[in-house]
Amino acid sequence: MQENREFDIILWGATGFTGKLVAEYLYKTYGNTPDLKWAMAARNTEKLEKVRDEVADDTIPIIIADSKNEQSLIELSKRTKVVCTTVGPYDQYGSLLVKVCVENDCHYCDLTGEVPWMVKMINLYHDMASSKKLKIVHTCGFDSIPSDMGVYFMQQQAKAKTGHYAKQIDMRVKAFKGGISGGTYASLAGMIENAEEDKSIYGILNNPYSLNPEGEQYGPDQKDLQKVVFDKVSDSWNYPFVMAGINTKVVRRSNALMDYEYGKEFRYSESAMTGKGISNRMKATAAAASMAMLMLAKPGTFLKRVVDKKTPKPGEGPSKEERENGFYDMRLYTRLHDDTTVIGKVTGDKDPGYGSTSKMLAEVAIALAKDELSDTYGLLTPSVAMGDALLKRLQDNAGLTFTYDINEST
Ligand SMILES: NC(=O)c1ccc[n+]([C@@H]2O[C@H](COP(=O)([O-])OP(=O)(O)OC[C@H]3O[C@@H](n4cnc5c(N)ncnc54)[C@H](OP(=O)(O)O)[C@@H]3O)[C@@H](O)[C@H]2O)c1
Incomplete structure (x- = not known):
């Protein structure tokens, strides 16, 4: 047609x-x-x-x-x-x-x-x-191509190399550099405003499986990380990743739409890592605090007026220089069927939200x-x-890289 x-x-x-x-x-x-x-x-x-x-x-x-x-x-x-x-x-x-x-x-x-x-x-x-x-x-x-395609890539590789899909993938953002646009802030603020008017929306935001088909909105995963913790998987301090609430649900919908090819028990999580030691704990705390400010800026509050003033207006966003100098580096800790772990990596050139997006x-x-x-x-x-x-296009044309095992790659 x-x-x-x-x-x-x-x-x-x-x-x-x-x-x-x-x-x-x-x-x-x-x-x-x-x-x-x-x-x-x-x-x-x-x-x-x-x-x-x-x-x-x-x-x-x-x-x-x-x-x-x-x-x-x-x-x-x-x-x-x-x-x-x-x-x-x-x-x-x-x-x-x-x-x-x-x-x-x-x-x-x-x-x-x-x-x-x-x-x-x-x-x-x-x-x-x-x-x-x-x-x-x-x-x-x-949100959500690096996560969704990163999991897809790791699962295809795991299946090809071991004959089985992985049981669990934990994505940890190792580093990124970039800013936010007025349109993105307006979308986030709009979502919070809607949820304040209709509290049932928080039910959707808080359900890890809310993008799954009706009747299938459950599984082994819990809510995304909400605070700073020392994470055993990445051996590092972790803080909540701002996109986790979207990406994790998208990955779970992918599994559901593929008739649970990765298994109904497949688990997925996301957070951001800073490293070991007290200074990295402080870095994680500072990053978590600025993210909390965005989330707590509810309509009518003083905080919202402050955040509104500090964030770009519709039509505005990071400068060309900021976009060119941006990047991201995400690690996918992948637990295979035999409980061994491989660490995958997804990177992108340019700033995540605009240059790469x-x-x-x-x-x-x-x-x-x-x-x-x-x-x-x-x-x-x-x-x-x-x-x-899409995996091919992202690697050939869009500046993304996907690596299955960073210990084996140079
Ligand atoms: N997922 C991600 O990684 C990611 C990254 C970047 C952006 N985004 C999303 O993309 C969206 C756009 O962001 P942005 O920063 O580019 O926003 P923006 O600069 O404000 O651009 C919004 C666009 O929508 C147009 N528009 C507004 N009202 C319209 C209407 N009634 N009819 C037709 N067009 C209308 C605007 O037209 P005018 O120019 O005439 O005003 C403009 O072209 C946001 O929802 C943002 O969250 C997502």
Whole structure:
């Protein structure tokens, strides 16, 4: 049904901080050729033309669509194989787009980390997307591609090398450098605001399995780490990792969607590590405190006003220099079937949230439009939707590395 569409990809939200980076990457890396037909979309013509002048040229078509105008979104989704959206907060602007993509046979990818909104979308559209053979893929940025694809990679390797999937993987962020954008802060603040208005949302945020299919929202894992601890797995002080609440649920959904290929008892956790000794304990405590500030900045509080002042506004984010100098390094402590452990590693160049995220999202959109993918459909995780094809793209084009055993690699 997707044959003869005018475009392979329409990037919606190209005027935003992250959308502009995605457009820049697509143009620099793939240009405008018949091999990849893409267009830039946003709600404001003047702004969109200005961004196009800055990052591409006028051979890239532009399209106007507003989240409040359903007809504009229908037209968007009918013209392309894939809509790639950076228009967020997604809970605020994204629901109608998911609906029209499913109704008009269009694949979809985004950068959301808003778990309650994802639950809503799964409940509304998973079955229809699945029966229409569409891939609708959330969390295609730093949350949750390195985690989800890192686990996928380790499990494929473990199976190939030992004949069994691993029993447990504990991801520990060893180091990262990067900042936050106004859109990301608005999405986080929006989620907390919604949860304060409707306390049942905390139930979704606190359930480790809330992204699993209905009736399967249980398993051996507990809530993510909430405080500073000395972690035996990594032999290091650990503090809560800000993305764990999203990533761990995505990894568990991947296992569920694959009919529990890793086993119903498979366990997964995430936190961030600083090292041994008193100074690293203090570092972990300081990092945990700044994360707690973000989470405790509830609507109407003095803390919220302080945090609002210190964080970027929509459209703003880390500078080019900060993005270029950013990186991340994550370790995957992988307990194999015989209880031995291998330590895997996932790294990315550029800052996680924007420099690296924009490349990951663009490669996802291309994979959905161009690659030969599995016949699994519905509201999927990145690894279930794209598996090996995405793993290859991330390593070949997007600056990520995946290593199975760091003790054996140089
Ligand atoms: N998962 C990750 O790793 C990751 C990383 C980065 C970003 N994100 C997420 O991506 C989203 C975007 O972040 P950002 O910092 O790029 O945000 P941003 O700079 O505020 O950009 C938001 C975009 O949405 C557009 N928009 C707003 N209201 C709209 C409407 N009614 N109709 C159509 N378009 C509308 C804006 O258009 P105008 O320019 O006209 O205002 C802009 O293009 C956020 O939800 C953020 O959490 C996730």
